Amino acid sequence: MGTKRKHLFRSIVVSVLVTAASLAGIPAEASAAAQSESPEDATSVLSALAQHGLVAAPRASQHLQSPPKGSALSSLDSTGGLRVKTRARAALLQLRPATRTQGVIRDGVLVFPESPSYGYALTTRDVGADAGYVVINNASAPTSYSFEVLVDGLPARLQLDGERVRIADSNGEFVNSINPAWAVDAERRSIPTSYSVHGNTLTQHVDHAGAAYPVVADPGLSCDWLFCTYMCTRSQTSFIADYGSVGAALVSAGCGAIAAWVGGALCAAYGAWVVGAANDARNQGRCLGLRHFNYSSPAYIWPVIENC
Secondary structure (H helix, E strand, C coil): CCHHHHHHHHHHHHHHHHHHHHHCCCCHHHHHHHHCCCHHHHHHHHHHHHHCCCCCCCCCCCCCCCCCCECCCEEEECCCEEEEECCHHHCEEEEEECCCCCCEEECCEEEEEEECCEEEEEECCCCCCCEEEEEECCCCCCCEEEEEEEECCEECEEEEECCEEEEECCCCCEEEEECCCEEECCCCCECCEEEEEECCEEEEEECCCCCCCCEEEECEECECCCEEEEECCHHHHHHHHHCCCHHHHHHHCCCCHHHHHHCHHHHHHCHHHHHHHHHHHHHCCCEEEEEEECCCCCCCEEEEEECC
16 A cells, blocks of 8 residues: 555544544543553542442452442443432432543442542442442542533532532422532541532532542432431531430531421430430441431431441
């Protein structure tokens, strides 16, 4: 083949590859980045989550692909991310990292190993919680991490509501909420973190300078089809632990949604149990959550202890 024909052939091949990448919605550089992911990067994400007690320790096998975990209520796939059915008009909510990197499912966790410095993970209640996680491995990692939220395949409407984020569908109808942001380092120290929203993109900002790595940050969903869990912050957990005056402590601490479900009298009936759980949570460096079934009336609530 002559020199001119070789150059022409090479140009055609390059053009075809670039066009194919464009049609697939993946820039050429993003495609190359996805190819650079390694089993070690995925393992580091899983190991960090396991270190914080969020998932089981990764198995020895380096094989990334395994059958997706999930149930009829929540599931994972590498394109759609975390899919959660909610009770609100049977809406299907999706949470996925705002990244073009291809996710891989390993040990029931959907991992997006962006680089050696950080990665994302999505989990269902089968392995811990319906949640998205950011794993920050070293000081060179970014300080902002974004997730896209969709309802029934359309961009969600997000609104900051105190420390939580309200999720509505494209018509403005409430669907779910995201619990307060938290981030902790390898020594279980709380790391400054907060949310911002723009359109259907939720961004968690993590000020991890000086942290002990790996750092894990979490935007977790409050509700699924079966129940809702409203998480208290660390300060609210401590407040409840310090005061045994039951219902008044619960409402004053900012976990006041419970009063709307069941009223003050029933709050008092569960008060001692809740205060005891708050003490246990504080002693473990974790937070108190208040959980209730969506289908009981009056609402039956019970305390849970979660990472925060």
